[in-house]
Amino acid sequence: MLKRDGRMLHNEWCYIGGGIEHGEKAWEAALREIREETGITEVRLYSSNQFEQFYSPVEDYIYMAPVFVGYVHEDQPVQLNHEHSEQRWMTFEEAKQHAALPGIDDILDFVEKHFAKKTPSKWLRINGENK
Template sequence: MNGAEHVKQAVPFRCEGVAVVLLKKSLNQYLVLMLKRAGRMLHNEWCYVGGGIEKGEKAWEAALREVHEETGIMEVRLYSANQFEQYYSPKEDYIYTAPVFVGYVDDSQPVRLNHEHIEYQWMTFEEAKENAALPGIDDILEFVEKHFARKAPSEWLRINGDKE
């Protein structure tokens, strides 16, 4: 390198949002709520609940708010999935990462979409993985199925609102 120092450039990480996989038990299995996006980003693609963290919010508070805003669902038993959704933005050269939460909801709660989505469907895990908009979402769904649907989650991951 002719004595010149090689300077390395780091790709910045941004953690400004959350992802929430909502589950409800139907007959003998858990179903996943998938939403079809209306906006320009991932337009017409199936995703789970997600959104930004507002100033002063904890990530889990943002998760509950996004669930309320995007689905109208108010009663959620929330857990940290101990997983992260992530992707690289080539346009802006950063790595986006978001903590993933899992919310159990009662079958009786109706879904009321806001303007961000045009359609919703409670899907089996297989259907949700097949319809997932981006690679990586299917891996998160696989993880959630293994640790939150096939067995009871650890109480250490439970989020108890104001007790946290």
């Protein structure tokens, strides 16, 4: 989990997220955001077959994004960019307790059940630069 240091969700714990740049596929954006926000480059990426969504009353829009799951070696150093002030590896329970927004706990429950407690389906593996 990463503690946000920017304007949006300042000082709140979140997992990695971000937008899709022009010409990018969603999974390419996920790998880019992982690299930009943590410096981690070796990732086995999977589609979770889930979506995160929330409504912003301030800006009056609905944010919807696919959720990806990345497996990384724990010995890769984490180097945060300017968007975050802290990082911490957490258990699923800890992450749910620290999560900034409602709904994140449901996503974490899903990821724990389908990606941590059992081997994910090979059909969800994303084949690209992350092979």
